[in-house]
Amino acid sequence: MQLLGWVTAAAFAPPKAALEQDLLAGTLQAALDEMAKTYGLAPPKLPKTDLRALQIAHTSLFVSNPAGLPCPPYVGMALDERLFGLGFERLMALYRLAGLEVSPDWRDLPDHLAAVGEAIALLGEKPELARTLALEYLYPWLKRYAPVLQEADPTGFYSSIAVFLSKVLEEVNGETRAAQLP
Amino acid sequence: MKLERRSFLKLSAAAVGAVSVGGAATLVSRAKAAPWYTQEVRQVFSICENCFWRCGIKASVVGNRVYKVEGYKENPKSRGMLCPRGQGAPAQTYDPDRLKKPLIRVEGSERGAGQYREATWEEALDYIAKKMLSLKEQYGPESIAFFGHGTGDGWFVDFLPAAWGSPNAAKPSVSLCTAPREVAAQYTFGRAIGGHEPIDWPNTRYIVLIGHHIGEDTHNTQLQDWSQARKNGAKLVVVDPRFSTAAAKADRWLPIKPGTDTALLLAWMHVLIAENLYDKAYVQKYTVGFEQLAAHVKPYTPEWAEKETEIPAQVIREVAREMARHKPKAVLPPTRHTVWYGNDTQRMRALYILNALLGNYGREGGFYIAMPPYLEKYPTPPLPLEPNAGGCSGPAKAESEPEGYKPRADKGKFLAKSTAIQELIEPMITGKPYPIQGLFAYGINLFHAIPNVPRTKEALSKLDLYVAIDVLPQEHVMWADVILPEATYLERYDDLVAVAHKTPFIELRMPAHEPLWDTKPGWWIAKELGKRLGLEQFFPWKDIEEYLDTRLQSVGLDLETMKQMGTMVQNGKPWLTDWEKENTLPFGTLSGKIELYSEALAKAGFDPLPVYEPPEAAPEGFYRLLYGRSPVHTFARTQNNPVLMEMEPSNSVWLNAEEAQRLGFKAGDYAYLVNQDGVREGPVRVKATQRIRKDAVYITHGFGHKAKGMSLANGRGASDSYLQTRYTLDPISGGAGLRNNYVKLEKAPAPRLKSVVQILKERRA
Amino acid sequence: MARLGMLIDLSACVGCAACAVACKMENQVPAGASRLWIREREVGTFPNLTVEFRPEQCNHCENPPCVPVCPTGASYQTPDGLVQVDYNKCIACGACVAACPYDARYINKKGYADKCTFCSHRIAKGQQPACVETCPTYARVFGDLDDPNSEISKTLKAAGRQDVLRPEMGTRPKVIYLNAPSKKGLTQEVTRHD
Known part of the structure; x- marks a missing residue:
């Protein structure tokens, strides 16, 4: 779960030098491979792409796009029909409960995919809370928007990660439900 | 193999190690039951931005979210009330389509x-x-x-x-809106009219609105005052080719032929002067150029004006006499948007001169003098x-x-x-x-x-x-x-x-x-x-x-x-008597008085007295395109606001019911609007109505967005602006007269658009 | 005990929907639902016309059809004469939605029937309902119909024409319309989704 969190945070944050390093060093690919092994899935192969291309794609998919923003990167959007809805408020309650605060340098909303990913990672020592975040907050977004990314992502980077994370969470969800059966 | 740690969040010192997920469930269900107003609400003073009226507001804030805004009594613009646009304005801040980063x-x-x-x-x-x-x-x-x-x-x-x-x-608020009325006011009163039209509504007894859409343009204070004036029993006359909301509240509606307003104003002046009904003492004391004006308006009889305006001469006469009976508490308020046909400064001059003949500028029930x-x-x-x-x-x-x-x-x-x-x-x-x-x-x-x-x-x-x-x-x-x-x-x-x-x-x-x-x-x-x-x-x-x-x-x-x-709030000097106490007058003209005849305009080579120019005729088969305001929208800036769009998701084109029948449009039909230069807008729903003359169609401004990044606004209705491929320059004010554009209607399929509510709901998983 | 009601002066109302938007914001009414809405009708032929702008909402009837049909007692009348819903008791069965002749109720996806409360949370703080407070045409008066000195009683006493919606239903609405613009009274009613 912790790895899933870091991958989400790394992949969906605005692409900067840190991501470029992850890509050059192959750490993101390695993380995906390890997750694939854990859940018995085929690992996605990240496309070769440069930072500038990722920045343009990230902007057009998640920030501003004159042709219509395909994937607002906020988990609340998939839970509610808008920003700052009930799902968002529940997430904030969970953050508070977990002792998580949004850093003042984070110039985006606290329910941004990257922030939720980081929260999942930070809560590695509270696996139940991390699992709740992943299944009840991250997963609905991936279900709603991974197919959109497959259509709209010019790089294949975001879509392959989103599709893969969906599959991972499908597995996690299956496990969780099995565990709940009497 | 280690991903670099990101840091958008931090674990606070108060991290509660012991809390279980069970605890989370309790907390979460409590969040569901608590409406915003039961939480800790902060109140912050601000100014509304959903139009330029700038009402003082009080925002109710919980955390990083404004749930409600209200007017407050101490603010002379809102006085504790707000229009729909002001009420709905906060929704824009939380719009996922917002621009978020440079x-x-x-x-x-x-x-x-x-x-x-x-x-x-x-x-x-x-x-x-x-x-x-x-x-x-x-x-x-x-x-x-x-x-x-x-x-x-x-x-x-x-x-x-x-x-x-x-x-x-x-x-844009100058030459695409107020320029003619402001320039005309400078050349008549030597003062600006200013943002908030200075009409002493509460005391007026007789109101004549010419193309003035109070109730559709929900300028908060003005709407309040106008409503109060009507409650106080003021009579209301509305001059408009369309049976506007204001017309629906009027004692008389004069469905004037578009573009002939100056003819009507000249005829009213003619009656006031010919029948000796104007305020002689006021004119003598505060104006210059009456003799020239009297000679100028002599030929403009109500019978002459009837031919131009299609308003019966008898009605023109009656209204002039009624105005005179209520003077100086009879007023013809200037509209804000005055760039109509290109001769607009002259029309506005005519309006002000008529007001001056009623002796109402700087007097109760007329115009007050606004001071910054x-x-x-x-x-x-x-x-x-x-x-x-x-x-x-x-x-x-x-x-x-x-x-x-x-x-x-x-x-x-x-x-x-x-x-x-x-x-x-x-x-x-x-x-x-x-x-x-x-x-x-x-x-x-x-x-x-x-x-x-x-x-x-x-x-x-x-x-x-x-x-x-x-x-x-x-x-x-x-x-x-x-x-x-x-x-x-x-x-x-x-x-x-x-x-x-x-x-x-x-x-x-x-x-x-x-x-x-x-x-x-x-x-x-x-x-x-x-x-x-x-x-x-x-x-x-x-x-x-x-x-x-x-x-x-x-x-x-x-x-x-x-x-x-x-x-x-500071003290003003709203009445002429306030100025006279200080041995001065408010008029910044060369003569220091209200200039019925403008020497300055004459020197610059323009008509010193308002001259009527008949409007350009519409090409065969075309309707004059009129436009106005919706009470829940402002310009083209509110059409992505989810709350306001739910109230009014599109405009429709008003077409006289008989014309609609002639053209074969039934209720619920859609049309393209095609202008004289072949520009096409729509599809837009046809509103077949008794409420408009046969020679014009009408749409509200601000719809017809073509920005796909604005998910609610995009593709709804028709844009009047896109159809305004021409304008007639007002050579005095620089105003761009926009009402010399014409459209014909072509049948169109209903647009394949998701409803606003559907779009909002589909954002969910 | 008070008998709380509301007057809406149709000669003042311009149908601007400030009330409807204020209600939506104050009560965070979800997309696609409304507690308060506006109807606009034109009557007559050119140039002899009138237009009726008519806001509608729960009438807080004295004889409310929505209350007896409620199987759980969630819909009830307060001693002040408000018709209210206890969200905790409500099972969202929809019986009240069907019973209301004014189409004033909807099912909130949070799991209960919802409608205008006359902003009871504001009344409790001594404020006016959000729709009344914001109305820029002074069309609305809210208060105690049983108190002869209240503004609402005085306005009602001085008023000309008075109407309620669907009087034949015997519901005795406490939202009263003044000065309907048409000589025939309120225009014909149909459901709000017309």
Whole structure:
């Protein structure tokens, strides 16, 4: 779960030098491979792409796009029909409960995919809370928007990660439900 | 193999190790049951931004969210009430379509193709400044134009261009709206009418509205006062080709032939003078030029006017006599949007002269004299140019430009000193009289305000630098080289708003919460840009708080006190008697009186008395395109607001019911509107109605967005602006008369559009 | 005990929907639902016309059909004469939605029937309902119909024409319309989704 969190945070944050390093060093690919092994899935192969291309794609998919923003990167959007809805408020309650605060340098909303990913990672020592975040907050977004990314992502980077994370969470969800059966 | 740790969140010291997920469930269900008003609500004073009326509001804030705004009693504009747009305005701040980060157009991509990358503010501002300085070097400072609209436009249309040295600064609210009425008022009363039409509604007994859409343009205070006047028993006459909301409340509706208003006004003057019904004492004491006026209007009998206006002569006579019976408490209020047919300054002059004959200017039940509040500027070194009526010229009131600065690019095209925004488009294309190579667009919607959109697009494609500062990804914004996302009205301070009023007042906007996303307030953007342009001497304030505090000290206040008050009211001098007590009069004309006959206009080669010009006829098979306002929308800026769009998701085209039948349109049918130049808009629903004449159709302004990035606004209804490919220049005011455009209706399929509610719901998983 | 009601003066109302938007914001009414809505009708032929702008909402009937049909007692009348819903008791069965002749109720996806409460949370703080407070045409008066000195009683006493919606239903609405613009009274009613 912790790895899933870091991958989400790394992949969906605005692409900067840190991501470029992850890509050059192959750490993101390695993380995906390890997750694939854990859940018995085929690992996605990240496309070769440069930072500038990722920045343009990230902007057009998640920030501003004159042709219509395909994937607002906020988990609340998939839970509610808008920003700052009930799902968002529940997430904030969970953050508070977990002792998580949004850093003042984070110039985006606290329910941004990257922030939720980081929260999942930070809560590695509270696996139940991390699992709740992943299944009840991250997963609905991936279900709603991974197919959109497959259509709209010019790089294949975001879509392959989103599709893969969906599959991972499908597995996690299956496990969780099995565990709940009497 | 380790991913680098990100740090958007942090574990606080108070991390509760012991809490289980079970605890989370309890907390979460409690959150569900608690409405916002049961939580800890902060109240913050601010100013509404959903139209230019600028009502004082109180925002109810919980955390980083404003749930509700209300007016407050101490504010002379809202007085505790708000219109629908004001009530719904907060929804914009939380719109997922908002501009969120500075964007730079991808190097090598075409303008208008919409390819962008995120940038830091540093990078974006450096980029702009570098380009501006190189344009200045090559062409001079005047080669950059500044267009803007909204409360923050002072930074970008008044202050920054004046400091930078470009006279080409303009607001659409001048030559695309109020210019004729303001210029006519200067040449008649020697005073401005000003933002908030100074009518003494509560005391008036007889109101004549000409093309004035009170109730559809929900200017809050005006709507309140007009309602109060009617409750008090004032009689109401509405002159309009359309049975407007105001007409629905009227004692008489005069369905005038479009474009003939001046004929009606001249006939009314004729009756007042011919039947000796005007206010003789007032005219004698306060006006000049009565003899010339009397001779001028002699031929304009009601019978003559009937042929022009299609209003029966008898009705014209009766209304004139009724007005006279109620004088001076009878009033013909000026509209705000006065750029109709091109001869608009003369029409507005006729309206003011008629009011003067009723003796109502500066008297109860007529016009009060609005005075601005006393408030000092923040001291700076003198700016090279002076802001002037939505543009720069200068120094103030001078006829010529200071050494080293060029005159405005529209100079000489018309008489008035205000800037005609539409006249600055051609220089961007032709380079004449000199090149305009750069443009700032702050808050203005270029394609829904300036006529002839194809020409505007051509101009944009030729620029070397185009910067847009906005809140939403409007169509024109997504053409810019650099897009700067502004914090919304709920997230920022602005300059103090000083309102000329019966009781002049100053009001404060302060942020209700931190800006969401990476957005910044206009004052900050202007100051940071100024710094990079070598203009830091003109931005000496540390920050906005210090700026506001310094200005407030000039009226014996400070920012902390103002934050608790919201509004500071001063005393005015609304009546002529107030001025006479000080042995003075308010008229700033050459004669010092109300000029029925204008010597100044005569000298400039214009008619010194209002002359009627019959309107241009519509081409065969076309209807005159009239337009107006919806009570829940403002311009083209509210059509992505989910709350307001749910109330009114589209406009419809009003077509006389008999015409609709003749053309075969049934209830629920859609049409394309095709104008005289072949521009097509729609599909738009046809409203077959008794409420309009047969020679005109009507749509509300602001719909027909073509910005796909605005998910609710895009593709709904028809845009009047896109259909206004022509305008008739008013040679006195520079106003662009927009009502000489014509459309025919073609049958159209119903648009395949998801409903607003459907779009909202589909955002969910 | 008070008898709380509301007057809406149709000669003042311009149908601007300030009330409807204020209600939506104050009560965070979800997309696609409304507690308060506006109807607009034109009557007559050119040029002899009139237009009726008519806001509608829960009438807080004295004889409310929605209350007896409620199987759980969630819908009830307060001693002040308000018709209210206890969200905790409500099972969202929809019986009240069907029973209301004014189409004033909807099912909130949070799991209960919802409608205008006359902003009881505001009344409790001594404020006016959000729709009344914001109305820029002074069309609305709210208060105690049983108190002869209240503004609502005085306005009602001085008023000309008075109407309620669907009087034949015997519901005895406490939202009373003054000065209907048509000589025939309120225009014909149909459901709000017309």
